[in-house]
Amino acid sequence: MKPSPVTLKQLAQALGLSVSTVSRALRGRPEIAPATQQAVRQLAQQLDYQPNQLAQSLVHSATKTLGVVVPDLGYHFYAAVLYSIEQAAAQAGYSVLVAQSHESQALEAAGVQNLLRAQVEGLLVALARDTTDYAHLHRLIERQVPLVFFDRHADGLPATAVVVDNQAAACQATQHLLASGRRRIAFLAGPPTLHLSNQRLAGYHQALAQAGLPPPPGYVRHVDYTAQTASREALALWQLPHPPDALLTVSDRVAYPAMHALRRAGARIPEQVALVSFNNEPACEYMTPSLSSVAQPLAQIGQAAVALLLAQIKAPKPTLPQRVVLATELVVRASSGGEMG
Amino acid sequence: MKPSPVTLKQLAQALGLSVSTVSRALRGRPEIAPATQQAVRQLAQQLDYQPNQLAQSLVHSATKTLGVVVPDLGYHFYAAVLYSIEQAAAQAGYSVLVAQSHESQALEAAGVQNLLRAQVEGLLVALARDTTDYAHLHRLIERQVPLVFFDRHADGLPATAVVVDNQAAACQATQHLLASGRRRIAFLAGPPTLHLSNQRLAGYHQALAQAGLPPPPGYVRHVDYTAQTASREALALWQLPHPPDALLTVSDRVAYPAMHALRRAGARIPEQVALVSFNNEPACEYMTPSLSSVAQPLAQIGQAAVALLLAQIKAPKPTLPQRVVLATELVVRASSGGEMG
DNA sequence: ATGAAAGCGCTAACAC
DNA sequence: GTGTTAGCGCTTTCAT
Secondary structure: OOOOOOOHHHHHHHHOOOHHHHHHHHOOOOOOOHHHHHHHHHHHHHHOOOOOHHHHHHHHOOOOEEEEEEOOOOOHHHHHHHHHHHHHHHHOOOEEEEEEOOOOHHHHHHHHHHHHHOOOOEEEEOOOOOOOOOHHHHHHHHOOOOEEEEOOOOOOOOOEEEEEOHHHHHHHHHHHHHHOOOOOEEEEEOOOOOHHHHHHHHHHHHHHHHOOOOOOOOOEEEOOOOHHHHHHHHHHHHOOOOOOOEEEEOOHHHHHHHHHHHHHOOOOOOOOOEEEEEEOOHHHHHOOOOOEEEEOOHHHHHHHHHHHHHHHHHOOOOOOOOEEEEOOEEEOOHHHOOOOO | OOOOOOOHHHHHHHHOOOHHHHHHHHOOOOOOOHHHHHHHHHHHHHOOOOOOHHHHHHHHOOOOEEEEEEOOOOOHHHHHHHHHHHHHHHHOOOEEEEEEOOOOHHHHHHHHHHHHHOOOOEEEEOOOOOOOOOHHHHHHHHOOOOEEEEOOOOOOOOOEEEEEOHHHHHHHHHHHHHHOOOOOEEEEEOOOOOHHHHHHHHHHHHHHHHOOOOOOOOOEEEOOOOHHHHHHHHHHHHOOOOOOOEEEEOOHHHHHHHHHHHHHOOOOOOOOOEEEEEEOOHHHHHOOOOOEEEEOOHHHHHHHHHHHHHHHHHOOOOOOOOEEEEOOEEEOOHHHOOOOO
């Protein structure tokens, strides 16, 4: 079943005009007689004519379509950024084609491939966790495909990226914990392959170093974002001979089960262990205690990424890669509120 | 900057062949001499030739693209279903174009329009809350555009839909509350324009009627899914002369702030008020107390919707509308656990 | 086994 | 003002 088989040719025949006249009339070109305009418009409306964008795109070699590659739409962060990407794109008259990498480098490469075949005018990508070989992305750059990374970017690649200063954010979060009197601060990090996690780890170390407090051995643990490892590692920390009095986690997804496990193990939060996390998902506010978290500028990330991509698309010459660093905001809630207990 | 300006013609010229031969070789047609195949393949690889899907689509009048229209990707439910839609589509060799209605009928109609212009082969849609006039959808059906509704469907429209039995699910949830000894059960519903909410309301009424317990006046309250109205109405219920001993909410988004407000007001959950909600978002498990919620079969919804849509696309004749009703599962947690306090 | 030509639906350069 | 022609990149008869 074809969507709409009404074509310019059919309109032309029905009206006894040529296709080009009909085409011009529909686009309101001034050279067409008002009477003709009228007639064409009316019939088009009546037959519910829809221009075939495929054909238009082929002629103009511009599809008015952007491609987005994200690891996983089940993560609130990516869904929320896609929200603002779609919105910004729509406002600019662009459509959005999405592909998920499911954290796999192979799927990511395949997704990029598919989007390119679909002739997207540019690509917005957040890297898969598994992506270590950047060949498929390098090709894009060589081919001068308009490209903007967001959130998870490839540090070595000469490409535009919209990011937050993860290190500074983690440093700030750690300093906040230090300021409330915490001295034994642990960190539940993501997989070591995750750049973003390493940056946060660096910020954590930075703050501790500045305070002259190196983390005790075993105070940094890597988890894979599953509830299982998160709660296991949180408990392991709690059961240390000298347990931490504060815990920074790489993501709310990790913080929820960690906090849950700690509470079940009898830890009083924030009195015995303060918690600060990243992402500030909507549910943070409703946790018990409410969860302190570093808010990402979700809307801004999407808007900036789309704006930068459109700029690249419109630019006559290849543009210089730039790094846009957006501000985060530490939202302090009960899980790290008040002084030490 | 064009993605990849390498065309069949260029390959043909470089090899001293005709475009048709190159085209055939690339597609591995048997009539092409092995040597030629070889040569063509190699050059294509070397030049990183990418077929222009636009042109292919134009010839075949098939874009291998599906359109999805959802109210809001910030809602976990829609993001999660899009997750499975994209996955199922990708497995079938289809791409996914997304549009958001932002709960507005006008934007929904515009989104559909845009997707059609982009020549999507079919549409997956969850209606906007504001959609009361189905004209734009009726046109799709008349034009026999392959179409599958999910979650929020138009009851009067002769179209295929993938849904859950909201009434039965709400009935079951209410019965669960009754079984634990609750007798004064209130319901925080969504806007009265929301079909899905009305169905759940019906299920609630059904269970109460069966138990011979009509809800006290004022026990059904409509909220607009904002935290503000949710907590306000929950409090209003709690401050009634005869407050409820159980609360059913139309969505987790409503349940979180409602539960939060109740606890701040001193209500002990589940002893004084039991809570059951809908959607079973990941955070439910980590609420205090953990939140009982009706789980939607997210993956199945996406998979079924895509399967039904592809079936329509492939069918030579228009297919009969069908309603696929998927099973929900009440996940009982602490917020409604145990007998009455 | 390969090439020439037509056409998918549309726009644009060039007549008249 | 309007029609004719060519062409976007590809596939597909139809020849040879």
